[in-house]
Amino acid sequence: MNNIAGKPLNGDLEDDDEDEANDDGLEAWERAYTEDRSWESLQEDESGLLRPIDTTAIHHAQYRRRLRALASNAATARIQKGLIRYLYIVVDLSKAASERDFRPSRMAVIAKQVELFIREFFDQNPLSHVGLVTTKDGVANCLTDLGGSPESHIKALMGKLECSGDASLQNALELVHSNLNQIPSYGHREVLILYSALSTCDPGDLMETIQKCKKSKIRCSVIGLAAEMFICKHLCQETGGTYSVALDESHFKELILEHSPPPPAIAEYATANLIKMGFPQRAAEGSVAICTCHEEAKTGGGYTCPRCKVRVCELPTECRVCGLTLISSPHLARSYHHLFPIVPFAEISPSSQNDPNHSFPNTCFGCQQSLLSQGFGAGNKAELSVSCPKCKQQFCLDCDMYIHESLHNCPGCESFRHSKSVTIAQ
């Protein structure tokens, strides 16, 4: 089956090519084990019996550790955040990006994760814009311009991306700097560099470019895929960004998704500007108009710009005729949870749960799950649970994760009228 010498028949041509391409001297059954090492997901318990690794406990422990780290960093819950962001993603397409240490290749992993990141980014920051820049062969090119809708960026990413040559950090930063100089002053300027190479091929002094970016208040962050580099660390320290190096695919996904919530605002941008925006109404069903985005006649659907009355297909967008930013109120509402975050829940140790002085109901307030562990011979041992410091209701760890990562409402505080201590001016 492997290494059949001689001319292959036409019908088998493709198969044989594939076999030979993947053949590292391994048999077919051996190749199955190079990717999947199922014996690594087992561990021994106290009596020496094998068990699959209990991922939920590890998951919970990781989550609580991360939350504690975040809570110790954030002095108060009301740090101003940069909500209107203009972010450039610089993708390194040098020869190093075709390395196969991330399966199937670093480039493929980057493309997939950037697509997920862009969707998540527009979900959390609907008023922001993203642009894509690639760097290879010592030069940097703009893949897509700054735009407010995810589809055009994702389409460009899914196209064929060749990796060759060297990455150039200075050219990428210069390109981004010149593009970001044209945006309005209330926008927060950010760059996220996904760097696979271990070197940079620059025409001039990279330190000067870094100082230029620092003066223009561009916040540069880098995620490295190879190893830690001094120049990236220096860049991030000077401009106030974050530098991290990914260990594997899932770590990379975690690191890149950490950039989707808005970062703390730089002090100079904290002065409030009032930006004129329009709230278009939906056009009547059955009305015919020529839309400005596709330049063809469309019936029904769509929105009408309140200032110049042209039809646009989707929101949020900028009216092509008069330049007014058009949004709807749910888009603003998506960012409210950044402004009114909920406090992290406090842990309840199992020992204080059995204390007769505190009356804990032992069911999670959100999902009604019993908080007593139901293991073999565990009896009525209570599991780790958390409680909200404001309404004092008890929650299980899964609800805690869901509430803080997705829901952003404490069910306990929302379900009791007289525990509301913060009234939102509306």
Next chain:
Amino acid sequence: MTTSAPSKNYADDVSLLVVTLDTNPFFWSSFPFHFSEFLSQVLAFLNSILLLGQLNQVVVIATGCNSCSYVYDSASDKNHASTNGTMPAIYSNLLHNLDEFVAKDQQLTTPHHKPGTIPSSLLSGALSMALCYIQRAFRSGPMHPQPRILCLQGSTDGPEQYVAIMNAIFSAQRSVVPVDSCFIGSNNSAFLQQASYITGGIYYRPPQMEGLFQYLSTVFATDLHSREFLRLPKSLGVDFRASCFCHKQTIDMGYVCSVCLSIFCEHHDKCSTCR
């Protein structure tokens, strides 16, 4: 992550219906239709959901004006069999818990609301609890039921709950959970219209309360897969315009603060919420 859209491993046609039932006494005391007649129609509807499939599950959360709480879970093992044989077990369980809830809710009432207005019910709390329950259902294994939320609401929207309700709506949208609303009050509820539009649910205001059971069973009883084959009420004209913070009027064009996202109708030099 538990929050990404679940894979479509739904058990065929099995539904999990979480109902938020408005028990706001201020609303019901001034409404021409009586709460007991309303409840009897709703109970018949819930029973019919359980009859449609053996594995269907119904959970009821009562939305009071001072608190919210679970009053019925068809999958719970705390349900006791019918006590006196004159009504199905679901009725006696639910009524018993609802009685307790309403009594507790009344004790929490303080006379602090503005006279002439009806205080709103705590819809944001009920939606948050419903979503937490649904997340638990997602964790129960690969073949979990298809969840959806039905809001039986009559009280008007409380503007102080706007942010919390929008958070719940966006979370429901991410988890692919449709929020249906059957609104029985006098004017349309903007919050519930937006909720149903954004999450892909149905918003319906029954024209005649005497026929409520018919509306519920024809519009809201079908599971999500079968909805593609039915002609269900379309949403007309959901108004997504914002209201300005200074006059509370809906505006077409306004000024948005870049830091705190407050909306104003006239240009000011400084944002009043930020200072």
